[in-house]
Amino acid sequence: MREYHRMQQWRLSDGGLFIPHAYWNMGPESLSYWDDVGFILNGRRIIVWWHHPRHIYGEAISSMAWDEAGDGPRDDWLFEGGTKGYKMVGKSSKRKKLSSFTSRAPSEAQTQHYAKLQKIEERLTRDGIDLEVRPSWKWERLSWAMGVSLVAPFEVRNEKELAEVAHLARELILQKTTLTQEFPDFVYDKASWLRERAVLAPAHHTAPEVKA
Template identity: 45%
Template sequence: MKLERFERLRKAQKAYHRRCKWVMKNGIYVIHSYDEKKPDDLSWWDDAGFILGDRRVMVWWQHPRFVYADALDEQARKEAGHSPVNGRLFDDGIPNHKPVGRSRKKIINYTVPPGTDEARQYYDRLGTIKQRLQKEGMDVAVKPRWQRECLSWATGVELVAPLEVRNETELENVTDLANRLLRGQTTLENEFPGYAYGREQWLQEQDKR
């Protein structure tokens, strides 16, 4: 049954590739502009696509520092305690998104009009905790990882790897790594032996953030 499903997805991927054309640059489907990027900027996440055989591959890449920063935010919310706005519907609230994973964004909180003293106190407390964690870091180790997913229109690759992407040339490093991982030509341990992003790396980069 699993093989039948895989075969259906494979055919769907080929059909989608025939119908919908990508505009490629040097063999890569480039989504974002790098005009405002500086050569020494820190990188956080990016998306890119390429063709493997006659099917599409979509790569959703994150730098380990992005995953680490997300862990800091999660810890801040945990320490801040129950939010007084949880479980309510805020028609006037503005959702704040964070790019992450395959969907590339998720709602992490809402900006709401001035409300109760309880709400203001909560967000003041949350902000104070976030500032402390941003300054001190915490003991979390983010290691390179990747996951393959078979979709109806492409092969999806979620990739966490310590690369820097500030231009299209550096973006090629992301797609090249994903390509070799899919082909079984390398592993993340071979590429980044013993690598882990943690408090030490976070604090070393404070001035650049």
């Protein structure tokens, strides 16, 4: 892991953070859902995969919608029955290579299943589900870094706020704090979800952009 870090350097910010995303589309009232941030600790890379509890809640809604909709028709419309596009190469008009692939439209049965799924997800999103999400974290050893999965109720709309996520991850790793200390009695539940839906317009629900 240390050898990989020595040979494959991260491009770090002035604050010593690896920041893969930009925040030009995030406003002061935006809801944030997930982000990534990295830093170096004792010569090792730490990569933090952060999720707001609302993101875990929203993913649970999507999963529940799929379960309720059931198995749809086995129509592999993305890869079967599509149209291949070719372009000529070289000086000979006989040589060509594949340059594009256009998927066909899904079958009527598949389209109806997608519509059913969308209606179910819209209903569950509107009404909420009985789920409680609490802060949590775990880490794992990768070949190139230590990975930290962190669920915590931050709002991350700029690099300064992202630095707070990195700081908490570092403190957790070093056992200088706990999530119970940082977020005592915090729980994200149905009431939290519905309260946000009532106050904020969909335009506020944005995600960071990958840096160029």
